[in-house]
Amino acid sequence: MGIALLIAGMLLCFVGARSLVLAAACAGFGLGSGLAAALGGGAVTAVLVGVGGGVGAVLLVRLALGTGPFVVGALAGGVVAASAYRTLPPTLSWPAPLVVLVVLAVAVLSGAAVHFLRAPLLRAVTALAGAGLIIRGVVEAGPAFLGFLRSPATWVESLVALAALLALAWVGFTTQRQRVDKT
Known part of the structure; x- marks a missing residue:
């Protein structure tokens, strides 16, 4: 499972907006x-x-056909919301129906925003979603000491997990932007 998440995350984070079908497959997974x-x-x-x-x-x-960016934006937004939820310490545990509702709401809002703002936001959302999948993949396939990234126990661990997510997303976003600028 960890390797599959890692591969899907890397494709989504670093290729992302370049291929809507690939981004949809990775984000859907x-x-x-x-x-x-x-x-x-x-x-x-x-x-x-x-x-x-x-x-x-x-x-x-x-x-x-016309709603491809919306679908990819919604899927990636859902991954971002789920990844953000996983960085919260256990003291902020939410009931499962509320988690699903928040993930769906963020997904719909993200999809609508990507549909109207297109390329820059699609790059940002796919980079964030890919970063979340990469971190999940590393936690599941990697060494045990990274387990705090999956379920932080303290606010410090939450901040480290969030910083890792944002740093990786920034690298993915700039990589996608550089590929667009070269073409």
């Missing part, structure tokens, strides 16, 4: 597996739900 894991599903369930989310996202982008 990340959102599906993230929600399944956040709601207590095991690794197999998270992978299966993630694959279903990726396939569904690709189908949505392919079938809804």
Whole structure:
């Protein structure tokens, strides 16, 4: 699971807006597996739900020609919201229905914003979502001492997790911007 998240996150973070179909597949996988894991599903369930989310996202982008940026923005926004929720310390635990509602609300708002503002925001949202998936992948496939990135116990650990997420997203955003500037 960790390696799949790492690969999807790297593609989403560093390629992102360049390919809507690839971004949709990666974001759909990340959102599906993230929600399944956040709601207590095991690794197999998270992978299966993630694959279903990726396939569904690709189908949505392919079938809804004019709404591709909205779909990718919404999926990536959902991943960003889920990643941000995972950086909170356990003292701020929310009930599962509220988590799902907030993730869906952020997803819809992100999708609408990307639909209207297009390229710069799409690069930012895919970089943030990819960074969240990379961190989840590193935590699951990497050394145990990085476990605090998954569930920080203190505010300091939360701030470190958030700083890592934002720094990685910034690198992804600038990489995507540089690729656009070169073409």
